[in-house]
Amino acid sequence: MLRTELSIDMPAIPGSPPVRWRISDGLVSYDDAVATMEAEVGRIADGTADELVWLVEHPPLYTAGTSANAADLIDPDRFPVHATGRGGEYTYHGPGQRVAYVMLDLKRRRQDVRAYVAALEEVIIRTLDSMNVRGERREDRVGVWVRRPERPPLPDGTVAEDKIAAIGIRLRRWVSFHGLAINVEPDLSHFGGIVPCGISQYGVTSLVDLGLPVMMADVDMRLKDAFESVFGETALEA
16 A cells, blocks of 8 residues: 555543644754753553653754665765764754654554554654655655756656655554654755665755745644644643
């Protein structure tokens, strides 16, 4: 079954508490983010903490997923490189990119990894749609893509496409962590030190690159609404 054919509604079982919604100001180091995720996932799996979505920005860095090919790290000295247990290949994180670390207990929802990935894609697609940007899935590429008809076509004659959002997840005891990243206004030249997600024939874009001078807080609000439409109620942490 194609991801586009999967049901993407993943509400928690009745009576579950809202998902905690946390937004961090400033730049969060990657090591600190991983340590926080590890601790939160353990508590969620043990039933001593509610589910959590954590929004952050990172200083410029590259991460290598479990499928990363060393040849795709073009400039290894440009930024720090962090090996990570999430799925996928190399990706970039940096200022102007909204990273959402999504820690959900799929035992309370659906124990279906493909449906979960499709649901995260749907959250991104609905977020973009609220800003009149059409994001699309591709069955052979995880993440969300936008068509660029104003650019020269690809060698096979198809319309040029750019990636606007990436997804990389990991599960432990059926609790998810890592998550998604939406390019709001990052320095797109920073992606030049890697082959993003191992895909060289497509470009990378951002909301600002597409002509939308949006603020991060506005994207956060739209992301929260889209998340709730797929996964259910959230509660903003103080």
